[in-house]
Amino acid sequence: MTSASSTTTQTFTAKVATPTTRLVGAMAIVSMAWVVLGGLFVTPSDVNQGDAVRIMYVHVPTAWVAYLAFIVTAIASACWLLSRKHAMGFDRVAGASAEVGVIFMAMTLLSGGLWGRITWGTYWAWDPRLTTTAFLLVTYIGYLAVRGLGGSLEQRARRSAVIALLAVLEIPLVHFSVLMWRSLHQRASVLSGDGDIKMDGSMLTTLLVGVIGFTCTFAWLVMHRSRVLAMQDAVQSSQLDAALQDRASESAGLK
Amino acid sequence: MSLVVDFRDAVVVFNGFPALAGATFQVTRGEVVLLQGPNGAGKTTLLRACAGLLPVVRGSANVLGIDLCVDRQSVRARVGLLGHANGLFADLTIRENILFWAQVIGASTDEVTATMHRMGIDGRIADEKVSLLSAGQKRRCALACLVVRRAELWLLDEPHAGLDAKGRDEIDAIIREASSFGATVLIASHELERTKGLATRSVSVVAGQVQ
Amino acid sequence: MSLVVDFRDAVVVFNGFPALAGATFQVTRGEVVLLQGPNGAGKTTLLRACAGLLPVVRGSANVLGIDLCVDRQSVRARVGLLGHANGLFADLTIRENILFWAQVIGASTDEVTATMHRMGIDGRIADEKVSLLSAGQKRRCALACLVVRRAELWLLDEPHAGLDAKGRDEIDAIIREASSFGATVLIASHELERTKGLATRSVSVVAGQVQ
Amino acid sequence: MSGLGARPISISRVARVIATKDLRIELRSRVVTNQVFPFAGLVMVMFAFALDNDAVLSRVAGGLVWLATLFSLIILVQRSFAVDSADGALEAQRVAGLDPAGIFIGKAIAVMAQLVVLEMLLLLAAVVLYRVELHISGVVLLVTCVICATAGLAFVGTLYGGLTAGARGRETLLPLLMLPVVAPVLIGATRATESAFTSGGAAVSDGWPWVGVLAVFAVVFAIGGILSFGSLIEE
Amino acid sequence: MSGLGARPISISRVARVIATKDLRIELRSRVVTNQVFPFAGLVMVMFAFALDNDAVLSRVAGGLVWLATLFSLIILVQRSFAVDSADGALEAQRVAGLDPAGIFIGKAIAVMAQLVVLEMLLLLAAVVLYRVELHISGVVLLVTCVICATAGLAFVGTLYGGLTAGARGRETLLPLLMLPVVAPVLIGATRATESAFTSGGAAVSDGWPWVGVLAVFAVVFAIGGILSFGSLIEE
Numbered sequence A: 001m002t003s004a005s006s007t008t009t010q011t012f013t014a015k016v017a018t019p020t021t022r023l024v025g026a027m028a029i030v031s032m033a034w035v036v037l038g039g040l041f042v043t044p045s046d047v048n049q050g051d052a053v054r055i056m057y058v059h060v061p062t063a064w065v066a067y068l069a070f071i072v073t074a075i076a077s078a079c080w081l082l083s084r085k086h087a088m089g090f091d092r093v094a095g096a097s098a099e100v101g102v103i104f105m106a107m108t109l110l111s112g113g114l115w116g117r118i119t120w121g122t123y124w125a126w127d128p129r130l131t132t133t134a135f136l137l138v139t140y141i142g143y144l145a146v147r148g149l150g151g152s153l154e155q156r157a158r159r160s161a162v163i164a165l166l167a168v169l170e171i172p173l174v175h176f177s178v179l180m181w182r183s184l185h186q187r188a189s190v191l192s193g194d195g196d197i198k199m200d201g202s203m204l205t206t207l208l209v210g211v212i213g214f215t216c217t218f219a220w221l222v223m224h225r226s227r228v229l230a231m232q233d234a235v236q237s238s239q240l241d242a243a244l245q246d247r248a249s250e251s252a253g254l255k
Numbered sequence B, C: 001m002s003l004v005v006d007f008r009d010a011v012v013v014f015n016g017f018p019a020l021a022g023a024t025f026q027v028t029r030g031e032v033v034l035l036q037g038p039n040g041a042g043k044t045t046l047l048r049a050c051a052g053l054l055p056v057v058r059g060s061a062n063v064l065g066i067d068l069c070v071d072r073q074s075v076r077a078r079v080g081l082l083g084h085a086n087g088l089f090a091d092l093t094i095r096e097n098i099l100f101w102a103q104v105i106g107a108s109t110d111e112v113t114a115t116m117h118r119m120g121i122d123g124r125i126a127d128e129k130v131s132l133l134s135a136g137q138k139r140r141c142a143l144a145c146l147v148v149r150r151a152e153l154w155l156l157d158e159p160h161a162g163l164d165a166k167g168r169d170e171i172d173a174i175i176r177e178a179s180s181f182g183a184t185v186l187i188a189s190h191e192l193e194r195t196k197g198l199a200t201r202s203v204s205v206v207a208g209q210v211q
Numbered sequence D, E: 001m002s003g004l005g006a007r008p009i010s011i012s013r014v015a016r017v018i019a020t021k022d023l024r025i026e027l028r029s030r031v032v033t034n035q036v037f038p039f040a041g042l043v044m045v046m047f048a049f050a051l052d053n054d055a056v057l058s059r060v061a062g063g064l065v066w067l068a069t070l071f072s073l074i075i076l077v078q079r080s081f082a083v084d085s086a087d088g089a090l091e092a093q094r095v096a097g098l099d100p101a102g103i104f105i106g107k108a109i110a111v112m113a114q115l116v117v118l119e120m121l122l123l124l125a126a127v128v129l130y131r132v133e134l135h136i137s138g139v140v141l142l143v144t145c146v147i148c149a150t151a152g153l154a155f156v157g158t159l160y161g162g163l164t165a166g167a168r169g170r171e172t173l174l175p176l177l178m179l180p181v182v183a184p185v186l187i188g189a190t191r192a193t194e195s196a197f198t199s200g201g202a203a204v205s206d207g208w209p210w211v212g213v214l215a216v217f218a219v220v221f222a223i224g225g226i227l228s229f230g231s232l233i234e235e
Ligand code: HEM
Pocket: A056, A059, A060, A063, A064, A108, A109, A110, A111, A112, A113, A115, A116, A117, A119, A120, A123, A124, A129, A130, A131, A133, A134, A174, A175, A176, A185, A186, A187, A188, A189, A190, A191, A192
């Protein structure tokens, strides 16, 4: 038993960092450093908002990457449902991506709240964008709770896949909420669809680099997290080996 | 000789505990098999796995020719399970409970009446809410629901529990009859004296394995 | 000779239905009485009435010298009831369940450990949530809770149900021991072969009356 | 006994039998009429207490009706599944191989029937208590809105109810999962109702796009439920 | 076994054992932390959403906190008794002759402990979300108010929870019975909290009479419960 578990450990320590993750990690570090420098020193402050506008370089990328994370969760879930063998890798990516997405969405709320305190004079308002964002966060916390309900791996995957596919439908609601109601929150200025971007060049560049940086961070986190989840599943399976042997000796003892 | 149940090294896990720890177990059509074994051995788990209710995570499990590792749904309409719980709707009467299953399955009302008479739950209590019945009366009702379903594989978990002497005789007769119609019956029970005569074969379940 | 249970023409009614229809029934200290009878006869009702859980609307009912028509509370601390339901807290472990009753009653932790060992529910399952146990393991736990209570009058409703052979032997030993310490025991059961040897006397309950 | 084996069971038959069973249990136990309805009424009154302002009240009447409906929905759904899972009857349905889509539709229909009655009463209460006005074109809008919203709520409720039924301690997961999802219904139905009530100067025609949103929502969750209910009620 | 017979069991021992048991079950199942707390939060958000008016919101923040507490109380109490009556454990407690007053106090203490944590979080949420302001004299008032109101709510909840526990279909009777009775707590606590928040121009000192009302309420129901709980949990 001990030899078996030590070999599994070895296999996985070997897999923890791969060239891909190293590359993505390096890209994340570089672009995040660029955002910090660009966001704090290079870009101008806003006419109306002053230096507060710099929060944008965190606020907007985290929001978009959280969307991305939830979409990845949905796609991975769909892949799990459709794949004939029900490869558990898809399920782990779905779970990891939702976890990271929840963290990023929380960062959006936090940064938005701070920003709002400065510009609107309040951390929170009952604005459709803000409220639907909060709902989206809660939905994915619920998703994670469903993943924690227990049962077999397959059941966990199946149940959470359904929830993920339904939950992702909320993203358009959040995105279009500013159009559907009168809103305090900024209307879409980058992703407005008319292709007309109303922003200073360096600001836009920094924002885009921010998006790349957060995306790389997201990818790096998801890759590592799903490996950790894979290891957890493997540990579970080796624990099952041990438990099976225990029961076998119990039955031999009773015979 | 067709195998109705074919488990090979089947493992069923609850939160990391292997309640079925590599069970190998075959049953051919028409057999009446008694499962015996100490408390917590895994009898209930084995029956529920046969009904497609529990995922088999290792080994292979075939019931009525269907591989349970692939499809746990389609076997269900063909098996009938009487568990420790009765599975009755507490707010409906005995008659309504049995009619529910009969309607779902397409059995006739006559059949319902006949089954109720047979199980001794006609008369006053037939239109009494199930929650108001005695333990044995509830068990009889659960049995009646099972009888109208006419399953190919009967999984009975301590069917005698709570039944009086007459009820016990009746259930023995039902099991014999089902088996004579070609059904296969698995019975988990601790009342060995009573079940031994009934079963064509008896196996013991110990610590999650079938011996 | 002191009467522990003294029912005379006792009537217990549920929604107009007399589940106990004039039962007359005496038990003296130290007896082990077996109640037998068909399903729905009123055995459970009789036991629950003895525990002071049901109002006796006609006739007289005395348990341990207390008139149940006047006071159904004070008898309770002195009787122990094992019903069809186990009365366990599903989210607590076996150990916590038994400790709960021990603490309430003032029994020692040693006693709890000893009882758990005796009922064969120490080891792995001792710290398992009750909702995750097998039917027989739950029953064993319920029995252990009863044993630590050391009641003067034991009311056991189908105590053997769900227990394996070893558990059945253990419960017989417990009943004998309790009776040797001066406790009185009423057992409602359908497993006559097993209980007959145990009981000093057996009565039948039929249609709400004791014969 | 005459032969063995399963006869083919159609989805619509399963749905019908299940809906009948659920409604019969409700009629028998009268839990909804006697307890959920008054509860919903109380919620409305409680709001009035907490807000304590007539002008505000009549403006938010629509929102309150749907909020009260939502809380009642949680109770309705919990009860609908408690009835099944009490003695392992939900498991019995699963093991009997009833088509999960049929179970889903049947249970949703039963919930819908109860909800519609409830909403009628709540709207009536709103009209009386909060003094809102209603015209004939408003009534048409209102009825359509109620139908679409109810279907959406019932489907979502049944879907998540199935997921959280059965296992111990899961019941309380229901509101957490369900409330964010039904938020669009709350908004849509509220806005449509406000238009129907012409509160805050809204025009009746403003309400129709919202009804469209509600209809889409109902269809999405009906399809989602039919496809996925089987996997959700599995252990 | 060494001799038979009941040892005397004091009320305080029963209360302690019961409270420990209830709290342990909650800690084990994490239902409250994981599900009731988020539910209460959602209720707050839902209100805000349905009302959709900032000025109104900050004026009624106090009311909303207590309304959310009330809904959570219903769930808490239902859960507290569901845990007991699931497998006949409440009956086992009755038949074991545990002093009903002890059971009452024990269960009320467990509910109280959970409620206090919940209220703290809700008040915090109100301060953040609804933009209310709080001064030191307000904090003193608020803490006293929370203590008195919580005690009152827990006693009423346990009292009616016991009444509705056990029998089938009675669970939904709980809100119906309880909500009207706790209306005074809702009003009193709301007014006191509003004073503490100085919303709508209220002065902090205005709140103290309401706290007095809350205290009287708590004492009345504590005594009522201790005297009558035994007869309520009888069949
Ligand atoms: C707690 C408060 C806030 C939350 C929850 C929040 C949430 C979000 C979300 C979810 C997005 C992504 C929208 C999308 O593209 O679909 C977003 C974008 C954005 N937010 Fe916020 N926000 C908050 C406060 C603020 C504040 C105070 C400001 C500035 C005054 C602000 C400015 C922006 C801008 C400029 C965008 C980019 C919009 C675009 O170009 O499409 N947000 N916010």
